[in-house]
Amino acid sequence: MPLVPMRILLDHAAENNYGLAAFNVNNMEQIQAIMAAAEKTESPVIVQASRGAREYTNDAYLRHLMLAAAELYPQIPIAMHQDHGNSPETCLSAIKQNFTSVMMDGSLLEDGKTPAPYKHNVRVTKKVVKAAHAKGVTVEGELGTLGGIEDGHGAGLSAEEARKHLTDPAQAEQFVADTGVDALAVAIGTSHGAYKFTHRPTGDVLVMTVIEEIHRRLPNTHLVMHGSSSVPQELLEIIRQYGGQMKETYGVPVEEIQRGIQHGVRKINVDTDNRLAMTGAVRKVFFESPGEFDPRKWLGPSRSAMQKVCEERMIAFGQAGNAGKITPITCRQMRVFYKK
Numbered sequence: 001m002p003l004v005p006m007r008i009l010l011d012h013a014a015e016n017n018y019g020l021a022a023f024n025v026n027n028m029e030q031i032q033a034i035m036a037a038a039e040k041t042e043s044p045v046i047v048q049a050s051r052g053a054r055e056y057t058n059d060a061y062l063r064h065l066m067l068a069a070a071e072l073y074p075q076i077p078i079a080m081h082q083d084h085g086n087s088p089e090t091c092l093s094a095i096k097q098n099f100t101s102v103m104m105d106g107s108l109l110e111d112g113k114t115p116a117p118y119k120h121n122v123r124v125t126k127k128v129v130k131a132a133h134a135k136g137v138t139v140e141g142e143l144g145t146l147g148g149i150e151d152g153h154g155a156g157l158s159a160e161e162a163r164k165h166l167t168d169p170a171q172a173e174q175f176v177a178d179t180g181v182d183a184l185a186v187a188i189g190t191s192h193g194a195y196k197f198t199h200r201p202t203g204d205v206l207v208m209t210v211i212e213e214i215h216r217r218l219p220n221t222h223l224v225m226h227g228s229s230s231v232p233q234e235l236l237e238i239i240r241q242y243g244g245q246m247k248e249t250y251g252v253p254v255e256e257i258q259r260g261i262q263h264g265v266r267k268i269n270v271d272t273d274n275r276l277a278m279t280g281a282v283r284k285v286f287f288e289s290p291g292e293f294d295p296r297k298w299l300g301p302s303r304s305a306m307q308k309v310c311e312e313r314m315i316a317f318g319q320a321g322n323a324g325k326i327t328p329i330t331c332r333q334m335r336v337f338y339k340k
């Protein structure tokens with residue numbers, strides 16, 4: 001089955017009240033891990049690549065790896081998404097490379113760091129919506145600013161500053177009307193990377209009520225949670241056990257994500273949990289077998305560790321069991337939908 005527009009996966013998830021994990025990829029093993037998890041749990045799939053991932057892999061490798069996934073798993077609908085496009089040019093180049101969905105993150109300026117004025121956000125997002133919808137490609141926008149700095153995408157805000165940049169529900173309503181995005185990423189106090197919260201988060205730092213209010217105002221817009229790794233304590237422990245250094249930290253509890261899914265969240269971005277799982281598995285092999293030098297002996301276990309995380313999220317978010325229930329269509333067919 002050819003790659004499908006992300007919109008059809010989000011629509012199916014909304015109609016059936018579940019969420020879809022969007023996993024970041026940078027290499028073959030990560031794509032294999034996601035697809036193996038999807039096959040086992042019969043889940044539709046969203047694979048996403050950041051700008052950094054596209055640079056690291058080279059678009060041609062990535063494009064062919066995704067074609068291989070589609071060829072090997074014809075029963076699974078797969079959407080390929082540009083994560084945090086920083087400009088219309090980035091999004092348009094992704095579409096040229098077979099991506100079926102793009103995020104125009106106009107909440108930040110093109111440097112990916114500086115919070116952008118609302119007007120800038122609307123201008124660049126609208127431009128991408130026009131070009132992408134003409135090709136049947138899905139668009140995710142973002143309003144509000146995430147707090148992380150360590151991955152280069154966040155605005156570098158302190159927790160207190162980040163609270164001032166949460167999505168304003170009234171402005172969200174305006175933004176969707178102004179731009180016509182298919183999905184909206186909202187800022188509710190999460191950040192990218194492993195160091196999100198210093199304690200298990202409570203409602204004052206992980207502000208789920210913002211999602212509830214936005215969903216009340218925009219019941220037909222698919223909401224997206226970024227920075228939504230759960231940072232499981234057991235994965236941190238494995239890394240520490242085998243010589244790694246991870247400070248005390250807490251992520252977004254799966255139950256809070258499930259609460260979000262009850263209020264319009266359809267896409268949940270998860271990268272860090274897979275990074276932690278892979279790193280722990282590799283450390284374990286090197287610690288236990290210091291003489292090992294066959295990459296398959298450490299890449300294989302890291303792939304299995306990521307597969308386990310993907311399966312757990314697919315089940316917890318409710319996408320498991322839905323792969324065969326979605327009628328696949330191509331981006332070309334999807335163009336008609338946007339002409340209406």
Ligand code: G3H
Binds near residue numbers: 051153193272
């Ligand atoms: O947006 C954040 C993702 O975790 C991707 O991170 O830019 O290091 O690939 P990256």
Ligand code: 13P
Binds near residue numbers: 271
């Ligand atoms: P995590 O760092 O919490 O996995 O978030 C990933 C993300 O939001 C990618 O866009």
Ligand code: ZN
Binds near residue numbers: 226227269
């Ligand atoms: Zn993100």
